[in-house]
Amino acid sequence: MKKLLQGNIAFCEGAIDGGLDAYYAYPITPQNEISAYFAKVLPQKNKVFLQAESELAAINMVFGTALTGKRAVTSSSSPGISLMQEGISYLCGCELPCVIVNVMRGGPGLGNISGSQQDYFQSTRGGGHGDYYTIVLAPFSVKEIYEFAKESFLLAEKYRNPVMIIYDGYLGQMMEVVDTETDDGKLNVIIDKPIDKNWVLDGAKDRQPRKIRSLFMAEGELEQHNWKLKNKYDKIKEKEVRVKFYETHDAEIIIVAFGMSARVSLEAVYKLRREGIKIGLIRPITLWPFPYSEIYEIAKKVKKFVVVEMNLGQMIEDVKLAVNGIAEVYFYGRPGGGLVESEELIQKIKSIK
Amino acid sequence: MYNEIFIAGSGGQGVLSLGRILVMSAVEENKYVTYYPSYGAEVRGGTANCMVKISDEPIYSPVIEHPTEMVIMNTPSYLKFIKKFLPQKILFLNTSLVEENEEITRLILTQIPQLEIIRVNATEIANKIGNILSSNMVMLGSIVQKLKIISVETVKTVLGKIFDEKILELNLQAFIKGMESLK
Numbered sequence: 001m002k003k004l005l006q007g008n009i010a011f012c013e014g015a016i017d018g019g020l021d022a023y024y025a026y027p028i029t030p031q032n033e034i035s036a037y038f039a040k041v042l043p044q045k046n047k048v049f050l051q052a053e054s055e056l057a058a059i060n061m062v063f064g065t066a067l068t069g070k071r072a073v074t075s076s077s078s079p080g081i082s083l084m085q086e087g088i089s090y091l092c093g094c095e096l097p098c099v100i101v102n103v104m105r106g107g108p109g110l111g112n113i114s115g116s117q118q119d120y121f122q123s124t125r126g127g128g129h130g131d132y133y134t135i136v137l138a139p140f141s142v143k144e145i146y147e148f149a150k151e152s153f154l155l156a157e158k159y160r161n162p163v164m165i166i167y168d169g170y171l172g173q174m175m176e177v178v179d180t181e182t183d184d185g186k187l188n189v190i191i192d193k194p195i196d197k198n199w200v201l202d203g204a205k206d207r208q209p210r211k212i213r214s215l216f217m218a219e220g221e222l223e224q225h226n227w228k229l230k231n232k233y234d235k236i237k238e239k240e241v242r243v244k245f246y247e248t249h250d251a252e253i254i255i256v257a258f259g260m261s262a263r264v265s266l267e268a269v270y271k272l273r274r275e276g277i278k279i280g281l282i283r284p285i286t287l288w289p290f291p292y293s294e295i296y297e298i299a300k301k302v303k304k305f306v307v308v309e310m311n312l313g314q315m316i317e318d319v320k321l322a323v324n325g326i327a328e329v330y331f332y333g334r335p336g337g338g339l340v341e342s343e344e345l346i347q348k349i350k351s352i353k
Numbered sequence: 354m355y356n357e358i359f360i361a362g363s364g365g366q367g368v369l370s371l372g373r374i375l376v377m378s379a380v381e382e383n384k385y386v387t388y389y390p391s392y393g394a395e396v397r398g399g400t401a402n403c404m405v406k407i408s409d410e411p412i413y414s415p416v417i418e419h420p421t422e423m424v425i426m427n428t429p430s431y432l433k434f435i436k437k438f439l440p441q442k443i444l445f446l447n448t449s450l451v452e453e454n455e456e457i458t459r460l461i462l463t464q465i466p467q468l469e470i471i472r473v474n475a476t477e478i479a480n481k482i483g484n485i486l487s488s489n490m491v492m493l494g495s496i497v498q499k500l501k502i503i504s505v506e507t508v509k510t511v512l513g514k515i516f517d518e519k520i521l522e523l524n525l526q527a528f529i530k531g532m533e534s535l536k
Contacts, residue, residue, distance in 0.1 A: 002380070
């Protein structure tokens with residue numbers, strides 16, 4: 001069905017279609033539409049909606065629900081996500097599946113409410129303490145927000161790991177058409193064997209009690225646990241990288257961008273193509289795991305890369321790691337409060353060409 | 354067909370609704386659209402704006418850098434946006450609440466000589482009908498009449514979907530008055 005949807009509402013509809021059981025959050029702009037929508041709709045569907053007293057409470061409610069094997073979601077915007085980091089570290093330590101949405105705004109500190117992509121580092125480098133990763137998805141259209149929300153539970157449960165969906169406030173607030181009958185924007189998560197639920201704490205009647213913890217005091221036990229997590233992360237890196245290529249076949253210069261920056265970049269790509277400039281775009285969809293080898297393959301042929309972000313340069317570090325010195329990497333970005341523009345980008349590209 | 358419409362006014366004048374109705378109508382006619390509201394610290398009385406793109410082709414960026422059309426509902430928005438986003442084709446002004454500045458008019462006409470300025474006495478027309486809140490519907494009528502990118506019937510259908518019966522009649526009337534003001 002074709003619907004005109006706001007980004008934040010598309011998340012809600014996707015999460016409901018994906019089988020969400022419970023939602024907990026504390027209000028913050030620019031994602032309050034999510035709470036408002038769920039407050040109205042979830043009780044009608046006999047699902048849990050609870051406005052928490054703080055972000056810390058919200059993420060711990062997610063923790064409690066995830067322990068029981070139910071599908072829990074929380075959403076917030078940058079400062080609120082910072083407050084949740086302790087909980088996210090515990091969720092990863094305990095290997096609990098859940099979905100966390102960050103509708104990013106500008107920081108540091110309280111910043112303001114306009115959109116940004118300043119939480120790339122926070123999302124892809126853990127954010128809390130310890131050696132851990134969350135799977136980070138970066139939609140760039142309202143349709144993708146819907147599809148990612150819908151499939152994110154499968155991804156989280158397949159690996160028993162939190163999934164973060166991050167998009168800037170602009171994408172959260174904008175509206176466009178979502179056609180739920182088309183395949184574009186689907187993650188196509190492969191479930192090749194039944195999802196193991198033999199860890200769920202749902203009452204020990206007729207079975208041995210189970211224990212889920214992130215505290216490992218016995219000699220060697222914690223190191224063992226971390227090696228186990230590493231194996232899982234390696235498997236995710238191998239299987240779950242998602243990236244899209246636009247006009248890269250004959251490109252002499254490549255833009256790398258995600259989310260709203262990728263949309264503005266695409267406009268620049270097609271404008272420049274009309275002028276005869278051979279340019280393409282690589283759009284990482286998973287920010288972790290990052291498409292290092294996919295970018296490296298292209299860097300073997302293309303020697304100029306431009307990273308476009310709504311921050312002062314965060315993903316550029318991953319792009320540099322990916323090209324590993326065999327191509328030049330330039331940057332165009334606007335930090336919190338600013339929005340990248342296709343014309344400024346075009347000027348930047350012409351200046352380095 | 355490719356229209357980039359920048360709509361600005363005061364919070365409470367219905368500029369966001371105006372944009373949404375345009376977009377909803379365009380969707381009914383199977384066009385590609387994006388709608389992108391400002392959601393800053395604007396409050397009632399402050400400036401509010403939205404960016405509407407309507408096209409026969411897929412739209413990449415929802416951000417407008419050079420609007421083809423611009424709709425200005427009050428003086429603060431006129432002063433704030435007109436030089437920042439030079440409209441390329443048509444400038445709609447709500448003359449009831451926009452105090453035009455000769456120097457600015459001269460300046461934009463030097464830069465965009467082909468610019469057409471459409472002056473609509475939107476707030477006054479709405480007030481005469483008996484509902485000052487529907488000045489946005491008057492402007493909607495003028496836009497639909499002038500641009501001819503969406504059919505009048507489609508817009509009426511959309512209005513029928515979003516307004517309660519109680520206020521539909523008034524808004525339809527405002528919409529029609531806005532169309533007639535250009536005839």
